[in-house]
Amino acid sequence: MAAPDRPQDKRNAIEAKGIVKEFGQGASALRALDNVSISIRENEFFTLLGPSGCGKTTLLRMIAGFEYPTEGAILLHGEDIASLPPFRRPINTVFQSYALFPHLSVWDNIAFGLQMLGRPRAEIDARVATMLKLVRMEELAKRRTDQISGGQAQRVALARALAPSPKVLLLDEPLSALDYKLRKEMQIELKRMQHETGITFVFVTHDQEEALTMSDRIAVMSKGRVLQVGSPWDIYDKPADRFVADFIGETNFLAASVIGFSEGLVRVRLSSGAEIAATLAEGARPGGDVTVVVRPEHARAVKEGGHLSGTVENVVYFGTDTHIHIRIPGGETFTVRQQNARAQSCGFAIGDAVGIDIAADAAQVLRD
Amino acid sequence: MASAAENAQRHHREEIRRRWMLSAPALLIILVAATGPLLVMLAYSFMAKGDYGDVKFGQFSLDGWFSVLFQRDMFDDTVTLADAHLSILWRSLRLSLITTLATLALGFPTAYFIATRPRHTREIWVFLVTIPFWTNLLIRTFAMQQVIRNEGILNNALRALGVIDEPLPIMYTDWAILFGMVYVYLPLMVLPLYASMEKLDFRLIEAGYDLYAGRLAVLRRIIIPLVKPGIVAGSILVFIPSLGAYVIPRVLGGGKNMMLGNLIELQFGSGRNWPLGAAISITLMALVMVALLVYVRNAAKSGAQHG
Numbered sequence: 103m104a105a106p107d108r109p110q111d112k113r114n115a116i117e118a119k120g121i122v123k124e125f126g127q128g129a130s131a132l133r134a135l136d137n138v139s140i141s142i143r144e145n146e147f148f149t150l151l152g153p154s155g156c157g158k159t160t161l162l163r164m165i166a167g168f169e170y171p172t173e174g175a176i177l178l179h180g181e182d183i184a185s186l187p188p189f190r191r192p193i194n195t196v197f198q199s200y201a202l203f204p205h206l207s208v209w210d211n212i213a214f215g216l217q218m219l220g221r222p223r224a225e226i227d228a229r230v231a232t233m234l235k236l237v238r239m240e241e242l243a244k245r246r247t248d249q250i251s252g253g254q255a256q257r258v259a260l261a262r263a264l265a266p267s268p269k270v271l272l273l274d275e276p277l278s279a280l281d282y283k284l285r286k287e288m289q290i291e292l293k294r295m296q297h298e299t300g301i302t303f304v305f306v307t308h309d310q311e312e313a314l315t316m317s318d319r320i321a322v323m324s325k326g327r328v329l330q331v332g333s334p335w336d337i338y339d340k341p342a343d344r345f346v347a348d349f350i351g352e353t354n355f356l357a358a359s360v361i362g363f364s365e366g367l368v369r370v371r372l373s374s375g376a377e378i379a380a381t382l383a384e385g386a387r388p389g390g391d392v393t394v395v396v397r398p399e400h401a402r403a404v405k406e407g408g409h410l411s412g413t414v415e416n417v418v419y420f421g422t423d424t425h426i427h428i429r430i431p432g433g434e435t436f437t438v439r440q441q442n443a444r445a446q447s448c449g450f451a452i453g454d455a456v457g458i459d460i461a462a463d464a465a466q467v468l469r470d
Numbered sequence: 471m472a473s474a475a476e477n478a479q480r481h482h483r484e485e486i487r488r489r490w491m492l493s494a495p496a497l498l499i500i501l502v503a504a505t506g507p508l509l510v511m512l513a514y515s516f517m518a519k520g521d522y523g524d525v526k527f528g529q530f531s532l533d534g535w536f537s538v539l540f541q542r543d544m545f546d547d548t549v550t551l552a553d554a555h556l557s558i559l560w561r562s563l564r565l566s567l568i569t570t571l572a573t574l575a576l577g578f579p580t581a582y583f584i585a586t587r588p589r590h591t592r593e594i595w596v597f598l599v600t601i602p603f604w605t606n607l608l609i610r611t612f613a614m615q616q617v618i619r620n621e622g623i624l625n626n627a628l629r630a631l632g633v634i635d636e637p638l639p640i641m642y643t644d645w646a647i648l649f650g651m652v653y654v655y656l657p658l659m660v661l662p663l664y665a666s667m668e669k670l671d672f673r674l675i676e677a678g679y680d681l682y683a684g685r686l687a688v689l690r691r692i693i694i695p696l697v698k699p700g701i702v703a704g705s706i707l708v709f710i711p712s713l714g715a716y717v718i719p720r721v722l723g724g725g726k727n728m729m730l731g732n733l734i735e736l737q738f739g740s741g742r743n744w745p746l747g748a749a750i751s752i753t754l755m756a757l758v759m760v761a762l763l764v765y766v767r768n769a770a771k772s773g774a775q776h777g
Contacts, residue, residue, distance in 0.1 A: 189683055
């Protein structure tokens with residue numbers, strides 16, 4: 103399990119310890135965060151990923167200071183900041199709607215934080231100029247914020263939040279309002295800015311692809327809990343439980359039973375009787391009936407042999423690759439993704455009998 | 471055969487004609503019932519006064535306008551400034567300005583409070599604010615009298631609490647007029663303020679806090695600039711009726727603390743000087759127009775800057 107992890111001795115920028123957040127009181131209280139503990143390292147691009155209502159935005163707002171935890175502590179460089187109002191925290195936010203001040207120009211928006219900090223005029227001028235250059239908006243400094251496009255507003259929001267050189271930058275789904283192409287551009291842009299400024303980014307999104315491409319580490323959240331924290335590689339290839347595996351990418355779930363252990367791996371028997379070696383998710387109970395996951399691209403459809411067998415139910419052509427949906431005994435469907443290496447069909451047609459070959463070490467035993 | 475463009479154009483012309491027809495009754499009333507009397511007043515202000523009121527038709531005279539600011543001594547014909555009129559004019563302007571500022575100071579937090587309530591309870595608060603509107607102005611003014619007179623609620627309460635020994639003589643002072651006007655015109659300030667605060671994007675306030683602005687800075691740098699249209703509208707709505715207030719200074723100010731409205735009434739009544747009354751009326755209207763123009767220009771300028 104050699105995840106490409108950063109050194110452990112790096113200082114934590116943000117630590118959330120046992121955070122509980124309840125909205126409302128008594129029996130009708132809604133628990134938005136349920137005992138959440140995470141550590142975000144310095145200079146890290148950290149993503150909170152989950153479906154809407156999972157508590158990721160609540161956690162972000164708590165770090166910003168707009169919500170106060172019902173229980174637990176939030177530490178910034180080791181100091182408890184849970185009771186500080188937002189304007190006393192060296193943390194800035196890029197809001198989902200950008201929340202640019204409509205009565206101020208682009209320049210004044212970016213200068214706002216520095217002005218509030220009482221920085222000298224010359225320093226503000228220089229810093230705003232640097233920021234305008236960083237987000238490539240020099241020409242539009244005098245524009246009103248309703249005279250710029252969505253992508254430009256996004257850049258201004260970013261420049262405004264970065265101008266006071268915060269210790270941590272929070273980004274609340276900043277790309278969700280942009281169209282696909284612009285979003286792709288901004289993803290790269292954001293990574294560049296994080297690299298150039300060296301500031302810790304905490305990024306909230308429900309878009310798993312965005313999370314995978316941009317993050318150093320990801321925390322997957324659901325129903326107010328953190329299910330797994332790890333690198334994109336960890337999260338995608340070694341999902342801890344069914345929710346994580348299902349939420350991120352496409353995946354195949356197989357029923358299996360544990361038959362033994364060897365060298366950190368666990369041997370499981372699939373419903374077909376075939377035995378494969380699988381990795382074990384952290385906290386998974388290593389015995390009895392378990393669920394294993396196999397990503398579609400880690401399996402191959404073969405004419406003969408294979409660990410499982412079934413019949414081709416559907417063949418879907420996607421340009422770069424082809425998805426073959428195979429019905430296996432027990433009524434479940436297993437999807438195999440094969441790259442279209444040459445301009446030829448995958449060689450399978452609906453109704454064909456087919457075997458499924460699972461790559462070595464590709465299966466993972468889930469926690470639940 | 472008419473082309474499509476001609477058809478469309480004809481249709482457009484018909485539509486415009488239809489709208490003129492529909493608005494004609496209202497326009498006629500405005501023209502005849504509002505502009506007409508104003509023209510009559512303007513004409514009266516340039517005529518000689520009748521012996522028992524009224525005017526002498528056809529007799530041109532500038533006496534009415536002259537008397538707005540000046541007076542001629544009965545015995546030696548020396549011309550001096552009409553101190554009584556100037557002090558009334560000054561009182562009207564001063565009290566109206568203070569009323570506007572006081573309603574703004576009271577109305578701003580009230581409107582902010584309402585705008586920050588959950589959506590379904592806001593209407594209840596707005597309704598509560600407008601309740602005094604459903605009551606006759608005279609009744610409200612007399613109610614105020616019950617509060618501030620020597621044996622009224624306020625003085626009795628203060629005496630019971632031991633704050634004062636003698637009742638505060640509020641009735642028939644400028645304070646009484648001020649209290650009355652602030653009470654009566656407060657809803658006119660709250661409603662437009664609320665209307666613009668309701669549109670305020672409260673995420674902008676969060677953005678302000680996030681960018682190191684404290685509460686006061688957020689108020690000064692974000693909230694006030696954004697609700698400025700409401701502040702302007704509310705100030706116009708309070709200042710203009712305050713300037714022409716009649717019932718409130720009459721009931722609460724007594725005979726000696728007159729405002730422009732009372733002065734006008736006096737000239738048309740026992741003063742028997744209709745040209746002077748007409749001239750003061752036109753003066754009052756001019757003052758209101760100037761105030762409006764200043765506001766409108768201000769609003770247009772800030773509108774061009776801030777959208």
